[in-house]
Amino acid sequence: MIFVSFYTPAYEPHAVKLMRSLERWQLDYDIEERPQTAGWCATCATKPAYILAKRNEYDGPLVWVDADATVDRDPIILREGYDADIAVHYRDGHELLSGTIWIGDTPGARDLLHRWSAACQRDPGVWDQRTLQKIVESGAYRVAQLPAAYVAIYDAKMSDNPVITHWQASRQSRKVVGH
Numbered sequence: 001m002i003f004v005s006f007y008t009p010a011y012e013p014h015a016v017k018l019m020r021s022l023e024r025w026q027l028d029y030d031i032e033e034r035p036q037t038a039g040w041c042a043t044c045a046t047k048p049a050y051i052l053a054k055r056n057e058y059d060g061p062l063v064w065v066d067a068d069a070t071v072d073r074d075p076i077i078l079r080e081g082y083d084a085d086i087a088v089h090y091r092d093g094h095e096l097l098s099g100t101i102w103i104g105d106t107p108g109a110r111d112l113l114h115r116w117s118a119a120c121q122r123d124p125g126v127w128d129q130r131t132l133q134k135i136v137e138s139g140a141y142r143v144a145q146l147p148a149a150y151v152a153i154y155d156a157k158m159s160d161n162p163v164i165t166h167w168q169a170s171r172q173s174r175k176v177v178g179h
Contacts, residue, residue, distance in 0.1 A: 001079060003029040004054040007067035008036040008043060014068040014167065021070040030054060031067065037124075045124035047098075048116035048132070055103060055113055064101040066166055073163045077147065078102055085109040087144035088136060089151040096133035099166040100151040108141050 003022055007015035015031055022029045034050075037043045051064050061081050065071075085108035089097050103109050112135060119131045136143055152162035 001028070001061045001063060001081070002054075002058050003027055003031070003063045003065055003071075004051060005029070005031045005065055005067045006034045006047075006050055007031070008034060010036065011067045017070055018065065018067055021072065025071055025074050027071065027075070030058075041127055042124045044128045045120040045126075047128050048113055048120050051101075051103065052110070052113040052117050055105075055110060060105050062103040062105075064098075064103065065164060066099045068167045069099060070165050070167070071163065072165055073161070075150065075163050077150065077163075082144040084142040084144035085112055086136065086141060087146045088132075089146040089148055091148070096129060096136060097151045097153075098129040098132050099153075100146060100164050101132075102144070102146060104142075106142075112136070112141050 005015070005018065012033065015033075019029060019031055034046070037046065047064070051062065054062055061078075063075075063078055082102060082104065085104050085106050087102035089100070091097050103113070115135050116128070116132050119135065120126070120128050123131075135141075147159075147163075149159035149161060149163045151164060151166060152159045153166050153168060
């Protein structure tokens with residue numbers, strides 16, 4: 001299993017915290033800086049192509065985690081893996097959260113990533129998370145449920161004992177760039 005992510009220059013301090021937290025738990029990662037695009041949503045729209053490239057580069061499961069997250073406890077469930085193409089969490093059973101995504105080393109996962117990437121390239125103004133939710137819900141893939149503790153938003157009371165905490169740096173950046 002390898003954790004993958006990218007960050008823009010403005011997110012570097014957050015990415016450093018993420019990398020330190022991964023090192024604390026002796027987790028492999030491939031996290032790189034990428035240039036800022038024409039806004040937050042357009043930058044997010046490049047996420048599926050990036051994950052697909054990493055899927056093609058590495059064997060075994062991948063875990064996408066947003067660059068403004070930290071791993072606060074050993075992610076045992078992610079280490080054990082799933083018999084699925086993808087594992088995601090639905091907040092309140094309705095909203096797919098894409099801050100942490102487990103991606104299997106399967107043909108289905110590759111197909112899903114191709115579809116997600118193509119959809120985001122066609123319409124980079126649509127939030128990638130919404131696009132992913134539509135594709136996941138198409139019924140074409142084996143989908144597992146991540147526990148809330150693996151995609152906990154710091155101020156949302158999603159878990160009493162988070163494994164991965166998302167610090168929502170985008171709330172500030174979207175205000176700055178007008179999103």
